Amino acid sequence: MRKYPTDLPKRKPSNRLPGYDYCQPGAYFITICTHKMHNLFGAIDENRVVLNTLGKIVESEWYRTAKLRANIEIFGDEFIIMPNHFHGIVWILDVGATEPVARSNTESIHPISLGIIIGQFKSQVTRRINQIRRKPGQPVWQRNYYDRIIRNIKELNDIRKYIENNPYK
DSSP: OOOOOSOSOOOOOOOSOTTOOTTSSEEEEEEEEBGGGOOOSEEEETTEEEEOHHHHHHHHHHHHHHHHOTTEEOOGGGEEEOSSEEEEEEEEOOSOTTSOEEOSSSOEEOOOOHHHHHHHHHHHHHHHHHHHHTOTTOOOBOSSOEEEEEOSHHHHHHHHHHHHHGGGO
């Protein structure tokens, strides 16, 4: 019988809402932090974020995320890339949750969960950044991400203001 070490650090429990279907249509506020909160994506200059090359990769991959999926919508004013983290609002649209959605003659998109969307986004950003840094396997992001289900228009507007004002903080 194999023995497992007992002194391993315990993982924090998931911050996902138990029993909630993260494939269902709605708006989700997400936060993703860089590995060890390193400032990778740029700097703050006079309350403005100035993205570096790595930050521009994050930006292009975020826009690409919505282009690849018919059931995802993002808006330019609903995300911000900070030097050591990312905030964004992901809209999952109702496109018929059981069937693939044709986006063009050559591709179809299956409805997918928020976790898969964020996982693929993080993976693509990491791959591209590590190509530039010539450091394959180097972590870019912290494990997991934070999310909040946006429940009403007031909450949506508050989150939009938070995103817009984030560089001032």
